[in-house]
Amino acid sequence: MRLGRPIKALPQPLCDYCSAHATLVKYGEASYPYREDHGALWVCTACQAWIGIHSRSTRNVPLGRLADGALRDAKSRLHDTLEPLVAGKVRRDRVNPFEARAKAIRWVAGELGFEPVSASIHNLSLDQCEQAIRHVEAFIARRGAASSEGNV
Numbered sequence: 701m702r703l704g705r706p707i708k709a710l711p712q713p714l715c716d717y718c719s720a721h722a723t724l725v726k727y728g729e730a731s732y733p734y735r736e737d738h739g740a741l742w743v744c745t746a747c748q749a750w751i752g753i754h755s756r757s758t759r760n761v762p763l764g765r766l767a768d769g770a771l772r773d774a775k776s777r778l779h780d781t782l783e784p785l786v787a788g789k790v791r792r793d794r795v796n797p798f799e800a801r802a803k804a805i806r807w808v809a810g811e812l813g814f815e816p817v818s819a820s821i822h823n824l825s826l827d828q829c830e831q832a833i834r835h836v837e838a839f840i841a842r843r844g845a846a847s848s849e850g851n852v
């Protein structure tokens with residue numbers, strides 16, 4: 701068997717929980733965590749933590765940090781909490797939801813002084829997600845109170 705060209709070194713991410721190197725797993729492989737195809741994932745099997753890759757990336761660049769069950773849950777709650785703001789921005793500014801979502805994440809990361817300010821939910825830690833959820837909920841509550849007084 702002939703050897704092909706050397707394989708380009710991958711940006712192999714570390715697991716945030718145990719510091720082990722994550723493994724790139726594709727749909728259909730034994731340690732793939734989903735029943736449906738969500739694209740290739742960097743997985744730490746021991747921690748049941750994973751993260752997807754940029755869809756247009758040819759080098760399997762991870763979308764952010766590996767997320768365990770608690771962080772995946774927090775990201776999904778933050779995502780849901782942001783949706784009213786995202787929908788409003790899509791209507792007002794006629795941007796697509798991805799752009800609106802990225803702007804919303806960047807806004808909340810800036811408001812809360814996260815370093816570095818990222819526009820991706822996948823870079824946030826569990827604690828940052830929880831802070832962001834509380835911040836956005838309070839913002840929506842204040843805005844709701846203002847609009848019922850006819851100030852918007």
Ligand SMILES: [Zn+2]
Binds near residue numbers: 719720745747748749
């Ligand atoms: Zn791990």
